[in-house]
Amino acid sequence: MKFEGTEAYVATEDLTVAVNAAVTLERPLLVKGEPGTGKTELARQVAAALGLRMIEWNIKSTTRAQQGLYEYDAVSRLRDSQLGDERVNDVKNYIRKGKLWQAFDADERVVLLIDEVDKADIEFPNDLLQELDRMEFFVYETGETIRARQRPIVIITSNNEKELPDAFLRRCFFHYIRFPDEQTMRRIVEVHHPGIKEKLLTTALTQFYELRETPGLKKKPSTSEVLDWLKLLLAEDLTPEDLKRDGANALPKLHGALLKNEQDVHLFERLAFMARAQR
Secondary structure (H helix, E strand, O other): OOOOOEOOEOOOHHHHHHHHHHHHHOOOEEEEEOOOOOHHHHHHHHHHHHOOEEEEEEOOOOOOHHHHHEEEOHHHHHHHHHOOOHHHHOHHHHEEEOHHHHHHHOOOOEEEEEEOHHHOOOOHHHHOHHHHHHOEEEEOOOOEEEEOOOOOEEEEEEOOOOOOOHHHHHOOEEEEEOOOOHHHHHHHHHHHOOOOOHHHHHHHHHHHHHHHOOOOOOOOOOHHHHHHHHHHHHHOOOOHHHHOOEOOEOOOOOHHHOOOOHHHHHHHHHHHHHHHHOO
């Protein structure tokens, strides 16, 4: 089992090395990077490339680690007991399997994605240490131990919104997805917008990288946003000449695809004002 990228996903050499190293070591792969750099999509493409089913656990601020194992619905069991329902005699009828249980219970090997782990409480990663390390957990209500039939490939993503515990980091193979350089970005664009005219692409990417490097920018546009922007440029049939900017208008065409808050829009408006004032 070797991951080498797919036709739909441009994987750099260091990323493929990280994926394959994590698989070999049987460690979770912790992937960090800017939002929009393809961390979640990586798990989907690893599953597709290796021919494996993917189980996706999307983490929210309210998510608890226990939910990944199982949840016991005591309220429903109490209600059914009051109604005389025979289902109450088997506690298993009131246990809902979490994403980890589903992955452990699968007959075949699967890819388990734990997406945006940094959204949850700081104790969330630590609460999963033993289960991810030993690939088993105990169900107190039934007295059984659930063990992984096939060790899943675990991919964990983080947007780096908060620091993760050292004990958790020690058990992972870590990779940071760097923002693509222009050459890699061209390969990514070719996958999503094949045959785009060279002059238009060069002009657009030059503007995009200049925009990303503008001092004071609160949110730098990501890979997914430049792809959306290019899609709009193609839909509007714009030419490289249409993209030209001057001091009077520092904002790029269709900038709403790239700039996602009013502070950054105002930044470029101020730059345009300063350029006019210096004339």
